[in-house]
Amino acid sequence: MPNAISKDEALKAYHEMLLIRRFEERAGQLYGMGLIAGFCHLYSGQEAVVVGIQSILKPQDTVITAYRDHGHMLACEMDPKGVMAELTGRSGGYSKGKGGSMHMFSREKNFFGGHGIVGAQVPIGTGLAFAHKYKEDGGVCITYMGDGAANQGQVYESYNMASLWKLPVVYVVENNHYGMGTSVERSSAGPNYYGRGQGWGIPGELVDGMELLKVKEAARRAVDYARSGKGPYILEMDTYRYRGHSMSDPAKYRSKEEVEGVKEKRDPIDHFRTYMLKTLKIPEDQIKDIEEEIKTVVLEAVEFAKTSPEPDPSELYTDVLKEGENV
Amino acid sequence: MTLISMTVREALRDAMAEEIRRDETVFLMGEEVAEYNGAYKVSQGLLDEFGPKRIVDTPITEHGFAGLGVGAAFGGLRPIIEFMTFNFSMQAMDQIINSAAKTLYMSGGQMGCPIVFRGPNGAASRVGAQHSHCFASLYAHCPGLKVISPYSAGDAKALLKAAIRDPNPVIFLENELLYGQHFDDVSDDPDHVLPIGKALVRREGKDVTLTAFSIMVGKALQAADLLAEQGIEAEVIDLRTIRPLDTETIVQSVKKTNRIVSIEESWPFAGIGSEIAALMMEQAFDYLDAPLIRVTGADVPMPYAANLEHLALPQVETIVEAAKTACYRTPS
Numbered sequence: 001m002p003n004a005i006s007k008d009e010a011l012k013a014y015h016e017m018l019l020i021r022r023f024e025e026r027a028g029q030l031y032g033m034g035l036i037a038g039f040c041h042l043y044s045g046q047e048a049v050v051v052g053i054q055s056i057l058k059p060q061d062t063v064i065t066a067y068r069d070h071g072h073m074l075a076c077e078m079d080p081k082g083v084m085a086e087l088t089g090r091s092g093g094y095s096k097g098k099g100g101s102m103h104m105f106s107r108e109k110n111f112f113g114g115h116g117i118v119g120a121q122v123p124i125g126t127g128l129a130f131a132h133k134y135k136e137d138g139g140v141c142i143t144y145m146g147d148g149a150a151n152q153g154q155v156y157e158s159y160n161m162a163s164l165w166k167l168p169v170v171y172v173v174e175n176n177h178y179g180m181g182t183s184v185e186r187s188s189a190g191p192n193y194y195g196r197g198q199g200w201g202i203p204g205e206l207v208d209g210m211e212l213l214k215v216k217e218a219a220r221r222a223v224d225y226a227r228s229g230k231g232p233y234i235l236e237m238d239t240y241r242y243r244g245h246s247m248s249d250p251a252k253y254r255s256k257e258e259v260e261g262v263k264e265k266r267d268p269i270d271h272f273r274t275y276m277l278k279t280l281k282i283p284e285d286q287i288k289d290i291e292e293e294i295k296t297v298v299l300e301a302v303e304f305a306k307t308s309p310e311p312d313p314s315e316l317y318t319d320v321l322k323e324g325e326n327v
Numbered sequence: 328m329t330l331i332s333m334t335v336r337e338a339l340r341d342a343m344a345e346e347i348r349r350d351e352t353v354f355l356m357g358e359e360v361a362e363y364n365g366a367y368k369v370s371q372g373l374l375d376e377f378g379p380k381r382i383v384d385t386p387i388t389e390h391g392f393a394g395l396g397v398g399a400a401f402g403g404l405r406p407i408i409e410f411m412t413f414n415f416s417m418q419a420m421d422q423i424i425n426s427a428a429k430t431l432y433m434s435g436g437q438m439g440c441p442i443v444f445r446g447p448n449g450a451a452s453r454v455g456a457q458h459s460h461c462f463a464s465l466y467a468h469c470p471g472l473k474v475i476s477p478y479s480a481g482d483a484k485a486l487l488k489a490a491i492r493d494p495n496p497v498i499f500l501e502n503e504l505l506y507g508q509h510f511d512d513v514s515d516d517p518d519h520v521l522p523i524g525k526a527l528v529r530r531e532g533k534d535v536t537l538t539a540f541s542i543m544v545g546k547a548l549q550a551a552d553l554l555a556e557q558g559i560e561a562e563v564i565d566l567r568t569i570r571p572l573d574t575e576t577i578v579q580s581v582k583k584t585n586r587i588v589s590i591e592e593s594w595p596f597a598g599i600g601s602e603i604a605a606l607m608m609e610q611a612f613d614y615l616d617a618p619l620i621r622v623t624g625a626d627v628p629m630p631y632a633a634n635l636e637h638l639a640l641p642q643v644e645t646i647v648e649a650a651k652t653a654c655y656r657t658p659s
Binding site for chain 2: 099112
């Protein structure tokens with residue numbers, strides 16, 4: 001039986017997952033040093049979700065998420081330097097230092113943010129899908145949300161319109177089991193997020209979000225479905241975040257054993273590394289080369305984020321309105 | 328260019344029709360806009376001409392379709408989002424302010440959101456507290472938004488066209504009571520647009536400046552007629568755009584009249600009149616011979632009873648009395 005993934009694809013996926021992990025570790029350190037401030041939500045633990053899904057997208061596809069967004073940006077191949085410099089509030093950041101951790105965008109990479117209001121990205125993603133269909137560009141919008149957002153009313157307003165108009169959108173519920181400090185058991189009556197589109201005829205499935213290959217396989221089904229004109233699809237990704245909700249959260253609502261248990265038994269990167277070694281027979285040296293390369297990339301990003309100048313004071317009043325572009 | 332007579336309702340429809348014809352990325356979306364031809368018939372005939380791709384009926388889901396419109400604008404389209412009344416925009420305010428207005432800034436100038444939110448605003452007639460809210464001050468508070476509130480049919484058409492062509496989110500506040508009113512000032516030239524942010528002196532006068540927008544412009548003009556009979560020449564400024572406000576035109580007028588009354592139907596606290604008062608303190612203080620007077624709606628939720636509703640809204644007589652007070656003339 002052929003392997004589910006080629007060696008090249010596997011190396012690329014491993015590279016992306018590990019880049020996110022190492023990037024987030026460094027972001028956490030910079031936060032501790034006071035170089036990053038405000039809200040900073042780390043993605044560690046959830047890497048297989050975004051890397052698996054992004055790996056099957058086409059260039060015209062669009063992506064939108066909430067505020068735990070560093071991983072999504074890196075998986076969209078945005079420059080780690082620009083992301084890290086935005087975290088430090090510098091002019092070299094993707095938003096020139098005016099957005100911060102929660103608000104970054106890249107038109108070039110079709111990444112539409114980076115949104116700080118829980119659930120607000122869901123109608124916007126539905127609108128991006130509306131634009132794909134209107135323009136007939138063959139694109140699909142991947143709209144990410146957490147289990148917390150999945151209880152917002154606007155999510156269901158979106159499901160209704162997306163299904164009514166057969167919009168090419170895949171809703172990805174990243175269920176990391178805690179909306180800030182509230183577990184899904186305490187927040188959700190009937191926590192089967194994948195089944196919540198049933199009333200609108202939207203298919204959904206539950207996926208092990210810690211297994212890259214399973215994510216990839218499910219994503220292909222979902223994206224093919226949406227791209228073929230059949231309408232929206234829901235993927236619930238069973239995943240886990242290793243860190244607190246944000247940097248100011250000591251995460252006392254869950255036990256150390258719970259967190260360590262997941263890290264030990266289900267870590268998406270360790271698992272995939274073993275798979276590459278044992279099943280794909282990729283030489284360990286090749287994997288170590290990637291690990292070394294990522295160290296350098298992240299260190300360069302940190303250096304850039306520390307040395308890029310703060311935005312010029314004149315930037316305070318720019319970008320409020322677009323000027324002179326009436327067509 | 329010929330000026331023709333039509334209602335505000337027809338002028339708004341023509342503005343949308345011309346822009347939808349002109350630019351394939353422009354579409355209209357909202358409750359009852361297509362098959363019903365608009366709850367107030369503003370979109371009459373548009374579905375017939377443009378079909379359901381361009382004229383889109385939505386479910387009753389303001390938060391959802393406002394956000395969907397923002398996403399479509401990010402995705403390269405130019406949506407016109409109709410609220411059946413602006414009262415319902417309260418459901419969608421997060422998407423309008425947090426998503427539409429702020430994203431250009433938050434993205435360091437990358438994103439942009441060319442979208443128009445339009446619909447009737449303010450009091451109509453006997454529709455109670457939840458259907459009579461004027462949102463001019465509330466939306467004008469927010470950087471990243473433009474807020475337009477026209478009076479005449481000609482302005483309604485030329486400014487709505489400007490709003491649709493603008494690369495920013497625009498709040499376009501109409502008035503139900505004006506929809507059926509005829510004006511002789513509508514251009515038949517599909518390329519005629521007015522600049523956003525320019526007020527219009529609708530009547531010149533030397534004694535007192537009256538500022539107003541939307542339906543209150545009509546009341547201010549009536550008040551100016553009555554004042555003229557009493558020997559007071561009022562200058563009436565139709566603000567047309569609330570944000571960015573044409574402060575220059577107001578200041579120039581006050582330099583001439585030295586007295587000013589601001590008129591709006593909404594509540595007094597932190598209203599448009601409060602803003603104009605502050606601006607005059609900052610920019611025309613030495614020219615003022617009397618304190619600015621605010622004529623506003625009563626500081627209460629809109630009552631239903633006919634007599635109370637009348638009392639809650641600025642009337643021509645209220646404006647006349649305010650202008651006379653500003654001119655230190657004994658109230659009649």
